Amino acid sequence: MGVINVTPDSFSDGGQFQTVSSALRHAQSIAPYCDILDIGGESTRPGAQPVAPAEELDRVLPVIRALREHGITLPISIDTTKAQVAEMALKAGANIINDVSAGRFEPDIFRVARDYGASIVLMHMQGQPRTMQINPQYKDVVQEVKQFLQSAIEIAMACGVNKEAIAIDPGIGFGKTLEHNLLLLRHLSQLTSLGCPLLVGVSRKSFIGTLCDQPDPQQRVWGTTAACAVAIMHGAHILRVHDARAIYDVCKVVDAIQQV
């Protein structure tokens, strides 16, 4: 899953793809290395301020339409927690909802997924982006994330979403310390028993910056590569990444080793 953030303030690529033409050029350059393109119009980085629905729609809809008009046929996911944004994005040509709140912020998003027959990614986050990194606490992070995802799957299904349409995500960096992130990656395979494809987003995240002493997110590709390889070995099916060209090769090599 290749990331295209149409935002001024995303933590690693904010402001880079804010015009339709720059987002389109970026999409065309990463498309050969992706199975899904993830379009986001609101940063969820720690401390980020919320964006109004109209502003988020103004950012993402022209990009989704442009991708379709220029013949990009890959599935498109819309990275949003807002039901209205999800619905308009699906109408404009998106296929998947990527909800980092797993329906906690706007439960109507499940109705949208059901009505449009869209797939939905349900991600774990402790708290809200604005405050989630202040003092995250768990007794057993892996079990608590697992229980949350189990109940999110049940809520989505109770709203009429098919289980086959659901992917789950432990939410690396969302209300988690360095140790929480490492424990989740180390014990990722415990989430596979929930019976849904597992999506993992480690790309350029601050835990990699801490481990590698690398303050510049764009210089974290090697650390990202290591975390992606481990994630695949431990059961990840989908990797959400900025450096699609590099991680494409990681996927090929690790998949080959796993399948021999």
Ligand code: HH2
């Ligand atoms: N991480 C980010 C955004 N969306 N979605 C899923 N499913 N999983 C993730 O780990 C995830 C996500 C944060 O990364 P990015 O979009 O690059 O930054 P920002 O939120 O600042 O736009």
